[in-house]
Amino acid sequence: MADSRPECSICYSTYDNVFKTxxxxxxxxxxxxxxxxxxxxxxxxxxxxxxxxxxxxxxxxxxxxxxxxxxxxxxxxxxxxxxxxxxxxVWLEGQQLCYQCPMGSAGRHSIWICVDISASAQRSPPRPSRVHRRSLGELIRLKGWKRLALLTLLMAALVCILFWQLRCAFSVSSYTCLQPDRDVTQTPAISISTFTPPPLFHQPSE
Structure with a gap:
């Protein structure tokens, strides 16, 4: 069941009987x-x-x-x-809202709880969260993971290329796919003809 308690329209906090009265x-x-x-x-x-x-x-x-x-x-x-x-x-103590909270079962002891409500406290920038802080060692490890991921991708691409070449070679039973294609139209044709020299001396016929 959703909480139906009313809340402040400025801070969206639920009302109580102390500072959120x-x-x-x-x-x-x-x-x-x-x-x-x-x-x-x-x-x-x-x-x-x-x-x-x-x-x-x-x-x-x-x-x-x-x-x-x-x-x-x-x-x-x-x-x-x-x-x-x-x-x-709850009373105003200078620039603070204060409340005396009783402690113990009989309420013999009490502590003061105060909230700073000064205008300077509202204009001060919020402190950065500790969750977003990273040490130098964490950044170095993060960069190492990036390098490892890049190296893994390169190795995977190289393995895929080699696997494709070997598959092509075994499928056609030759290594023609491992060699670059050559344009035979650009290679000039060479014709070889045999030449028989005439005899040096003429032999008379009988």
Whole structure:
């Protein structure tokens, strides 16, 4: 069965009750808290105090506490799993969204989880994936495989040519197919005639 959980139309991530909490703008469009926080950081970088909806371009004023204080969409929150239907406390710590996650069965210990939502972090180019990195030894081995493949193709072509020549020779019981054809019309014909010289002395007849 396909997952019917709603997702953010900006990052296409499913909603939850932490950083992906569905937040509603004044135009009734809903996006996740993390995406709206990033839009807010871009707006502040452009000297703007509101958030512009990416769908209808309608501005929405942001509370003093930042995007986490925007109203949560109750309809989308009700469609989440039971343990995610109550939004957790997420606050804005400078240029980061932070959440205090309890640890242990009794919740005596906790850790802070923060996400960078600054405008500079969005403009930074993505890091190259490790999957596409190749060492020098791998490139050398790759070139060796290419040479081996080319040599194999050449050997196969040579074997095919020799096999065809031998098959031709055995089929016609001669080696005429092993020799190049000659154009006999271009070879001048040589005629050999015998010449009998006359006798030096005439013998009288009796």
């Amino acid at each position: 569905p937040k509603q703008l004044d135009c009734a469009h809903v996006f996740c808290l993390e995406c709206l926080s990033r839009l807010r950081a871009v707006s502040l970088h452009l000297k703007k105090d509101d958030i512009t909806c990416p769908l209808c371009r309608h501005p929405t004023s942001v509370p003093d506490a930042g995007p986490p204080a925007l109203p949560t969409c109750p309809d989308l929150l009700a469609r989440l799993p039971t343990h995610q239907r109550w939004p957790e406390h």
